[in-house]
Amino acid sequence: MSIAAARQQEFNAAKLAKRLRRQVGQAIADFQMIEDGDRIMVCLSGGKDSYTLLQLLRQLQAKAPVAFELHAVHLDQKQPGYDAQTLPRYLESIGMPYTVLEQDTYSVVKRVVPEGRTMCSLCSRLRRGNLYDHAATQGYTKIALGHHRDDIVETLFLNLFYQAKLKAMPPKLRSDDGRNVVIRPLAYCREDDIADYAQRQNFPIMPCNLCGSQENLQRKAIKAMLTDWEHRFPGRVENVFRAIGDVSPSQLADRNLFDFASLGGRGTARTVASDWLRGEPAGAETETVAG
Numbered sequence: 373m374s375i376a377a378a379r380q381q382e383f384n385a386a387k388l389a390k391r392l393r394r395q396v397g398q399a400i401a402d403f404q405m406i407e408d409g410d411r412i413m414v415c416l417s418g419g420k421d422s423y424t425l426l427q428l429l430r431q432l433q434a435k436a437p438v439a440f441e442l443h444a445v446h447l448d449q450k451q452p453g454y455d456a457q458t459l460p461r462y463l464e465s466i467g468m469p470y471t472v473l474e475q476d477t478y479s480v481v482k483r484v485v486p487e488g489r490t491m492c493s494l495c496s497r498l499r500r501g502n503l504y505d506h507a508a509t510q511g512y513t514k515i516a517l518g519h520h521r522d523d524i525v526e527t528l529f530l531n532l533f534y535q536a537k538l539k540a541m542p543p544k545l546r547s548d549d550g551r552n553v554v555i556r557p558l559a560y561c562r563e564d565d566i567a568d569y570a571q572r573q574n575f576p577i578m579p580c581n582l583c584g585s586q587e588n589l590q591r592k593a594i595k596a597m598l599t600d601w602e603h604r605f606p607g608r609v610e611n612v613f614r615a616i617g618d619v620s621p622s623q624l625a626d627r628n629l630f631d632f633a634s635l636g637g638r639g640t641a642r643t644v645a646s647d648w649l650r651g652e653p654a655g656a657e658t659e660t661v662a663g
């Protein structure tokens with residue numbers, strides 16, 4: 373490689389790292405994800421997203437005006453061929469405190485899911501359950517997950533197309549059981565950028581397909597649709613993502629989000645509608661037709 377090309381590569385890498393740091397900082401600020409004194413459990417699957425998340429959070433921690441604690445937690449799901457050395461070796465090399473939990477969710481998933489069906493949904497539910505239990509019992513104040521902008525947009529379309537629901541994946545939420553607060557600091561980051569960053573950083577990526585499961589076909593189809601859109605209409609995915617943060621309840625049709633009933637305010641609309649539903653248009657007179 374020529375010196376000019378090497379310089380260009382270095383420049384691109386620095387620019388990429390800066391962009392990701394800025395986006396993570398912005399998401400954390402916008403959603404008030406981290407407070408002084410937080411104990412954050414960073415879920416580390418061994419994939420590109422979680423390695424990137426951990427690295428960026430550590431960089432932020434070193435410079436942040438508030439003090440917070442980070443602890444990496446990984447769940448060994450007892451998949452065949454799992455390499456138990458890779459993650460500990462990496463975490464020790466960077467001086468990162470960590471815990472590896474062990475739970476044989478692989479056998480459960482194999483037993484419950486019929487042959488040939490995708491196992492990811494049950495597998496992720498069991499993984500989440502174990503990690504959330506651990507966070508609650510160990511007193512972590514936040515759980516950080518490595519989902520990024522593209523995961524969020526994919527989830528939006530999955531819910532839209534297959535569940536008839538307008539919902540995505542929030543950057544911050546309280547878990548369903550109410551015990552934990554989950555944060556997604558990579559919410560503003562593009563998957564391509566993360567993949568590029570992870571490759572440049574040489575993270576020891578661990579595959580998530582040791583189980584032999586097929587990728588969820590619906591998610592695959594949505595991913596392909598978004599890739600095609602982005603290719604033909606650059607910026608469309610970003611627009612969709614921005615729309616998630618700029619919702620106008622009065623321009624949708626969810627009566628729980630907007631009080632359509634009281635618009636107009638004369639109080640007769642409900643009566644008219646009820647009459648109509650009963651098949652009697654309000655105010656209609658009964659005519660007797662002579663035979």
Ligand code: SF4
Nearest residue numbers: 491492495580583585
């Ligand atoms: S690919 Fe395998 S390990 Fe990964 S989520 Fe799916 S079932 Fe679980």
